[in-house]
Amino acid sequence: MQHYCINMISIQQVNKSFKDKIALDLLSLEIPEGEIFALLGPNGAGKTTTINLLLGFLKPDSGQILVKGVDPFRDSSEARKSIAYIPENVNLYPHLSGIENLNYFSQLAGIDLSNTELEHYLSECGLQKEAFSKHTGSYSKGMRQKVGIAIAYAKKASVILMDEPASGLDPVASKELSQLIRKLAAEGSTILMASHDLFRVKETAHRIGILYQGTLLQTIQADAVTANDLEEIYLETVSQTL
Numbered sequence: 001m002q003h004y005c006i007n008m009i010s011i012q013q014v015n016k017s018f019k020d021k022i023a024l025d026l027l028s029l030e031i032p033e034g035e036i037f038a039l040l041g042p043n044g045a046g047k048t049t050t051i052n053l054l055l056g057f058l059k060p061d062s063g064q065i066l067v068k069g070v071d072p073f074r075d076s077s078e079a080r081k082s083i084a085y086i087p088e089n090v091n092l093y094p095h096l097s098g099i100e101n102l103n104y105f106s107q108l109a110g111i112d113l114s115n116t117e118l119e120h121y122l123s124e125c126g127l128q129k130e131a132f133s134k135h136t137g138s139y140s141k142g143m144r145q146k147v148g149i150a151i152a153y154a155k156k157a158s159v160i161l162m163d164e165p166a167s168g169l170d171p172v173a174s175k176e177l178s179q180l181i182r183k184l185a186a187e188g189s190t191i192l193m194a195s196h197d198l199f200r201v202k203e204t205a206h207r208i209g210i211l212y213q214g215t216l217l218q219t220i221q222a223d224a225v226t227a228n229d230l231e232e233i234y235l236e237t238v239s240q241t242l
């Protein structure tokens, strides 16, 4: 039984529209420290908008957003100290090696790491030793993900935001990614992942929220359901709103 005390991500009654298109409709969500929360929803549900709001790239029309107690839009530089963002495609400098990329991005975040520490973070994130000094231009998508996660890990980010993290990964890479996300959470990171991969979400997250047309329709405890249950709940929930 895990005990949570602080809500690292707090979204309270947030509305966000783009012209006349409602992207989020009174979204409220509290995510405590160490929890992996998955926003599960189809294209256009509002997942990326939620992430962009948490990153401070967008301002909510109304409601309140706090990341580790900080409003990410008003105080973006302070909020970003505790946040790491891992996009679907992790962008690295292709002519630099994995270790050089990690070093570069860590320095940008004001962190100086020794070679031993750089190697430690990469291997903790599952990158094979032989790949450390190879140009990342030759890496697979899964390997780039690992470096992206190593950057978040080295930064000791309290909050990690991931958009479609498993998309395009083969089953082995996808499984490794789930295990890595679990490890980060066990070490105290709070993770919000957006996905439409029902199976992966079930394997990875502690809690799953079904987001549809900007509304959080239901929240489910992942270990209380099977993947089949989740699929049924998802289809039922979504079809009720059609």
Ligand SMILES: Nc1ncnc2c1ncn2[C@@H]1O[C@H](COP(=O)(O)OP(=O)(O)OP(=O)(O)O)[C@@H](O)[C@H]1O
Pocket: 018, 021, 022, 023, 041, 042, 043, 044, 045, 046, 047, 048, 049, 050, 196
């Ligand atoms: N910058 C924008 N300008 C106009 N409309 C936008 C903008 N960003 C998002 N939207 C609209 O808001 C809604 C939510 O989009 P969002 O990208 O958050 O969905 P999503 O759940 O991330 O979808 P996907 O799985 O396709 O990434 C969609 O209808 C989208 O068209």
